Amino acid sequence: MKKHEVPQDNDGLREGKQLDLYYAVDENGNYVTVPSCGWAPKNAAILQAWAVIREKVEEARQQVLQGKLSPIAYYMEKNIMDVKLLASYIGLPKWKVRRHLKFSGFTKLDEIVLRRYADIFSIPVEALTNFRERPENK
Secondary structure, three states: OEHHHOOEOOOOOOOOOOOEEEEEEOOOOOEEEEEEOEOHHHHHHHHHHHHHHHHHHHHHHHHHHOOOEOHHHHHHHHOOOOHHHHHHHHOOOHHHHHHHHEHHHHOOOOHHHHHHHHHHHOOOHHHHHOHHHOHHHO
16 A cells, blocks of 8 residues: 555544554655554444443343343443453452352452452442442443
């Protein structure tokens, strides 16, 4: 691809930031790096992926509010984690993390484990223990 052919499809996804770096051929036939603000098909795929993530986060939030899941499940989805990753961060077996995702397992957690989860999610412990009372969840 020639330097002037590098895609510059700015759809506002990156708010003016040029995050992609492409290799292209300049006028002298040398490879150079060229910043790009995006390429329409790639930007569309990213927007679709974020829409799916937002949908999963909202679904988890609703299940927490209904008492089907624990707040840990919501923050796990919000931080784009799965059980394996969360278990590795918190240093617990996956089966224990799965138990903590259920509301019944969550209610049995002590302050130390709650603090570990809160630290991983970079939230206060109260965000886990008072999930339903938080203004954004009413």
